[in-house]
Amino acid sequence: MxxxxxxxxxxxxxxxxxxxxxxxxxxxxxxxxxxxxxxxxxxxxxxxxxxxxxxxxxxxxxxxxxxxxxxxxxxxxxxxxxxxxxxxxxxxxISLLAGVGIVGLALGFAFQDIAANFISGTIIAVQKPFGVGDMIETNDYFGVIERITLRTIDIRKVTGELVRVPNKMVFENPLTNYSIHGTRRIDLEVGVSYAEDLEQVQQVVIEALQDVKNRVKTRDIEVMYDAFGDSSINFKARFWVSYSRQVDYVSAKSDAIIKIKKAFDANDILIPFPIRTLDFAIKGGEKLSEELQAVNAVLKNGQQQGGQS
Known part of the structure; x- marks a missing residue:
């Protein structure tokens, strides 16, 4: 008690x-x-x-x-x-301050990738190398930027898929911004026959490309020969187009191919087909017809012997 x-x-x-x-x-x-x-x-x-x-x-x-x-x-x-x-x-x-320091150090090691994406996103936001709506290519992804956050960049690919790329990957790897200047050059590879007048071909191509869709009129069309091919002399037709979406580039390139083909047909300019030689491994220069006759004779003899038996 x-x-x-x-x-x-x-x-x-x-x-x-x-x-x-x-x-x-x-x-x-x-x-x-x-x-x-x-x-x-x-x-x-x-x-x-x-x-x-x-x-x-x-x-x-x-x-x-x-x-x-x-x-x-x-x-x-x-x-x-x-x-x-x-x-x-x-x-x-004092205890709280010490605890915050220890916890911060532990979280830094545990979430270093998240911290790296966060810091990269902050630098990207300050530098602004691109913006929402730009057409970019980075880390093998090509498409339009739909959203930019401090952790990821959302890219809508031209085929419709949405890809979220971590900011660290975008910051550390090369990036191409196709929308920054509003124009883009098209390099179109074409081949003509060895028998053609190359200066005439040059002039025909330049005239054909004058009215291509979205072409920038203030920049010249360039037609430059660059190689002797197996069956043609190859050149590149280069011209600039206004660019805000990928369809601007694709449609202009398609229109250029159509106009060049029509111009070549109208001026009897030949786009040659590749030439291939088939080797049947016939020895001694013997003719193919003679070899086929010998094969047929062997087959007939085999059939006759089979019928007699």
Whole structure:
């Protein structure tokens, strides 16, 4: 019974001490609550004000949200640490800071790929080498950019598939942006017979390509011979077209092929077929007809012998 009374007295003394401590801390608790409310208000106000200001300098919504969110969290953390300090919880503040450092280090090792994509996305958002709607080719993917985030880039391929490429891969590998200048050159390979007048062919091709779809009229058409082929003299017809979508390039190339074929037909210019020589491995220069006759004779003899038996 005595042990129970001692335990109750000890508990009561503890409660009295805590109660006295709480009463003494009431002003600090009140100040801490007021400071916490002010911190939330100021953090929200600064975020909204800075959001209107930062949009004038950066048009990347993802980057803007990142900056504003980090600023908002940073201000809340500072206010939270001040609140703990007012409540005489300095040791808790030090422990939290040490814990944040250790946790951050562990998360850095565990999610280094995510961090790399995040950092790459931030750099891409700042440099802006491309934008939504651009036609690009990177990491063997060719298509239109549909969405840019701080982790991935969504590419809609020309065949319809949607590919999400990590920012790290885009940042570290070569990238071709076909939409940045609004024009693109078409190199069309053609071959003509060795018997043709090459200067006449040049002139016919240039005239045929004058009215190709989407052609940039301010840039000259170039027809350059570049090789003696097996059965033709090969040249490249080069011209520039306006480019915003892949169909602009494909349709212009198709139209150029049609116009060149019609122009060649109208001027009796020959596009030769490849010539192939078939070797039947006949020895001694013997004629193919003689070899076939000998084969047929052997087959007939075999049939006659089979019939007699």
């Amino acid at each position: 005595k042990d129970i009374n001692d335990a109750v007295e000890l508990l009561w003394s503890k409660l009295e001490a805590w109660g006295e401590h709480i009463v003494l801390m009431l002003p600090n608790i009140f100040v801490a609550l007021v400071l916490l409310v002010i911190t939330f208000y100021i953090a929200g106000f600064v975020r909204n004000w800075l959001g209107k200001f930062i949009n004038r300098f950066s048009h990347s919504a993802a980057l803007n949200n990142l900056i504003l969110t980090m600023l908002h969290i940073g201000m809340l953390m500072i206010g939270f640490f001040f609140v703990l300090s007012i409540l005489n919880l300095d040791r808790v503040v």
